[in-house]
Amino acid sequence: MNLGTLAVKNVLRNKTRTIMTVVAVAVALVAFILLQTVLTAWTAAADAAAKDRIASRHKVSWVMSLPLKYVSDIEQVPGVQKAAPFVWFGGKDPNHEDEFFATIAVDPPKFLEVYDEIQVEPAEREEWLQNRRGALVGDVIAKKLGWKVGDKVTIVGQIYGGDWEFHVSGIYTAKRRSVDRSTLWFHWDYLNESLSGRRKDQVGWIVARIDDPGRSAEISKAIDAKFEERDIQTLTMSERALQTSFLGMVSAVLKALNVVSFVILLIMVLILGNTVAMGVRERTNEYGVLRAIGFMPKHIVAFVLGEAVTIGALGAIVGIALSYPMVERGLGRFIEENMGSYFPYFRIAPSTLVTAAVLAMALGLVAAAIPAFRASKLDVVDSLRRVG
Amino acid sequence: MSDDAKDEAPSDEESGSGNGSAGPPIIELKGIGKTYYRGKERLDVLKDLDLTIAEGSFEALMGPSGSGKSTLLNLIAGLDTASTGTIRVAGADLNAMSDGERAKWRASTIGFVFQTYNLMPVLTALENVELPLLLTNLGSAERKTRAKTALKVVGLEDRMDHHPRQLSGGQEQRVTIARAIVTDPKIIVADEPTGDLDRENADEILNLLDKLNQEFNKTIVMVTHDPAAADRATQLRQLDKGALK
Ligand SMILES: Nc1ncnc2c1ncn2[C@@H]1O[C@H](COP(=O)(O)OP(=O)(O)OP(=O)(O)O)[C@@H](O)[C@H]1O
Ligand SMILES: [Mg+2]
Numbered sequence: 001m002n003l004g005t006l007a008v009k010n011v012l013r014n015k016t017r018t019i020m021t022v023v024a025v026a027v028a029l030v031a032f033i034l035l036q037t038v039l040t041a042w043t044a045a046a047d048a049a050a051k052d053r054i055a056s057r058h059k060v061s062w063v064m065s066l067p068l069k070y071v072s073d074i075e076q077v078p079g080v081q082k083a084a085p086f087v088w089f090g091g092k093d094p095n096h097e098d099e100f101f102a103t104i105a106v107d108p109p110k111f112l113e114v115y116d117e118i119q120v121e122p123a124e125r126e127e128w129l130q131n132r133r134g135a136l137v138g139d140v141i142a143k144k145l146g147w148k149v150g151d152k153v154t155i156v157g158q159i160y161g162g163d164w165e166f167h168v169s170g171i172y173t174a175k176r177r178s179v180d181r182s183t184l185w186f187h188w189d190y191l192n193e194s195l196s197g198r199r200k201d202q203v204g205w206i207v208a209r210i211d212d213p214g215r216s217a218e219i220s221k222a223i224d225a226k227f228e229e230r231d232i233q234t235l236t237m238s239e240r241a242l243q244t245s246f247l248g249m250v251s252a253v254l255k256a257l258n259v260v261s262f263v264i265l266l267i268m269v270l271i272l273g274n275t276v277a278m279g280v281r282e283r284t285n286e287y288g289v290l291r292a293i294g295f296m297p298k299h300i301v302a303f304v305l306g307e308a309v310t311i312g313a314l315g316a317i318v319g320i321a322l323s324y325p326m327v328e329r330g331l332g333r334f335i336e337e338n339m340g341s342y343f344p345y346f347r348i349a350p351s352t353l354v355t356a357a358v359l360a361m362a363l364g365l366v367a368a369a370i371p372a373f374r375a376s377k378l379d380v381v382d383s384l385r386r387v388g
Numbered sequence: 389m390s391d392d393a394k395d396e397a398p399s400d401e402e403s404g405s406g407n408g409s410a411g412p413p414i415i416e417l418k419g420i421g422k423t424y425y426r427g428k429e430r431l432d433v434l435k436d437l438d439l440t441i442a443e444g445s446f447e448a449l450m451g452p453s454g455s456g457k458s459t460l461l462n463l464i465a466g467l468d469t470a471s472t473g474t475i476r477v478a479g480a481d482l483n484a485m486s487d488g489e490r491a492k493w494r495a496s497t498i499g500f501v502f503q504t505y506n507l508m509p510v511l512t513a514l515e516n517v518e519l520p521l522l523l524t525n526l527g528s529a530e531r532k533t534r535a536k537t538a539l540k541v542v543g544l545e546d547r548m549d550h551h552p553r554q555l556s557g558g559q560e561q562r563v564t565i566a567r568a569i570v571t572d573p574k575i576i577v578a579d580e581p582t583g584d585l586d587r588e589n590a591d592e593i594l595n596l597l598d599k600l601n602q603e604f605n606k607t608i609v610m611v612t613h614d615p616a617a618a619d620r621a622t623q624l625r626q627l628d629k630g631a632l633k
Binding site: 001002003005006009010012013285286289290291292293294295296380381384 | 494508519523
């Protein structure tokens with residue numbers, strides 16, 4: 001036996017109360033872990049952004065387009081290796097009206113050069129480059145819609161109208177998480193040849209690969225400066241900044257989630273504190289006996305804190321044991337498959353688990369601080385008089 | 389700590405002291421007063437009390453309820469401090485010591501037996517007895533051996549794995565006595581140790597205290613309401629309204 005034995009045994013003394021408290025702590029931690037995972041999953045998209053890519057758009061708004069000529073103009077800017085144009089097509093599969101996926105027109109050779117993390121079989125790649133009606137489809141969405149290489153698919157254009165026929169040339173995966181695996185990419189030429197007047201030869205945005213990630217701010221500025229005197233000016237930013245500005249739209253939600261996380265932790269502290277305080281009150285006489293036989297106030301503090309930390313640790317073990325399989329075995333994959341464009345990767349970060357475990361024990365200490373202090377200040381003779 | 393206590397024990401020259409003959413004073417109280425205040429009301433529980441107890445004696449302290457017996461015992465045991473006067477116990481000037489020093493001193497010098505309900509319910513009999521040794525720097529094996537020896541003295545070695553609630557009131561009190569002697573203290577204080585027990589169990593406890601006094605030369609100060617218990621003591625004192633008669 002040692003001094004810790006007494007603290008641990010006291011925890012197991014009132015089993016019902018301990019179990020209820022451990023469950024409460026565990027539930028609070030599960031909620032905390034899930035909320036934190038949502039937060040990290042949101043920001044993971046931005047963290048995964050390629051550092052050597054910058055994106056230019058119309059200075060006023062995303063929905064306004066840039067002249068095609070800007071692509072080659074941007075390639076003239078020192079530091080830029082290659083630039084690729086993009087047009088948001090906004091299509092839907094009429095057979096799967098509820099399924100959201102991005103449909104984007106690109107210049108295939110330039111696109112594959114700038115997005116070199118795209119992985120596709122050489123034969124399929126070749127077929128896509130040759131076939132003006134070819135589409136390169138992400139493996140995640142292809143699986144969901146049941147599309148296979150060689151299929152003919154019809155997409156209804158939300159922005160450009162009408163039925164558009166595509167031939168599934170290839171299915172891609174990605175080497176890194178910096179590219180969405182639920183997108184349908186197709187030839188910009190195919191789109192452009194159907195357009196006329198002011199809608200012709202326009203692109204939505206342009207992504208450039210640069211030589212040196214360290215100079216991305218500088219090169220962005222140089223690009224914007226180049227178009228300063230033209231009718232249409234650009235706004236250029238790093239891919240990360242782009243993702244973050246998108247996240248900015250949901251930042252209020254993120255803040256709310258953070259607040260909820262902390263409210264949950266606060267409730268956890270109150271529950272733990274209450275349990276510890278009840279235990280201390282019941283054991284006044286025992287603390288008196290301990291003090292009489294020579295234990296010091298510091299020992300009493302250690303007993304009380306030891307109990308709280310033990311309960312916190314038990315809660316952490318149960319909470320982690322619940323949330324880990326919940327996310328890894330079910331929720332995570334479900335979210336990745338169904339909300340992949342928001343949460344390309346919904347898994348619990350190891351750091352979240354560590355944070356949760358450390359917090360449970362640290363907050364156990366916080367919760368027990370006042371009862372521990374009170375117990376240590378008890379008058380020995382007084383507490384001996386209190387029986388039971 | 390307990391080794392020091394053994395070295396200092398005057399076992400050779402005072403071999404007869406256990407049989408009721410008085411040794412040198414081990415407890416000396418001079419001009420002790422203890423005053424409590426309840427709001428503005430002043431309550432003099434002990435008034436100008438002098439008391440000398442010889443090493444190796446077995447003292448019984450009697451008196452009406454509220455006369456201050458427990459208060460006096462707590463002063464002797466270093467649990468409380470006097471309002472006035474000086475207390476010397478086993479060579480220490482208790483009023484001059486800090487709370488921490490008194491706690492250390494208690495751990496090595498005093499064994500406590502309270503009325504009842506003073507074992508840790510979550511610990512086994514053996515662990516309860518071992519508890520005071522956690523404050524020493526003895527190794528775990530040595531602590532266990534000593535706790536077992538103490539349980540053997542009170543005749544409960546076969547119950548060492550039982551928890552207090554699995555023991556009778558008398559057995560619980562014997563475990564308490566084992567805990568009180570495990571550090572080999574010079575003095576044992578007992579506040580109504582038989583108060584909650586029937587005659588048979590009470591006699592067993594008194595036999596044990598007798599044995600500790602006779603065989604182990606412990607100085608025992610016992611508060612009791614029970615005349616039969618008082619008969620076992622070598623010295624009987626009456627406390628009334630805060631003064632010894
Ligand atoms: N902390 C305190 N504050 C105020 N009065 C106290 C305090 N502690 C004890 N007293 C009072 O001191 C008096 C003596 O108490 P004490 O416990 O010493 O009596 P006792 O002789 O042991 O009585 P009993 O036989 O009932 O145990 C009582 O009147 C009690 O109410
Ligand atoms: Mg009393």
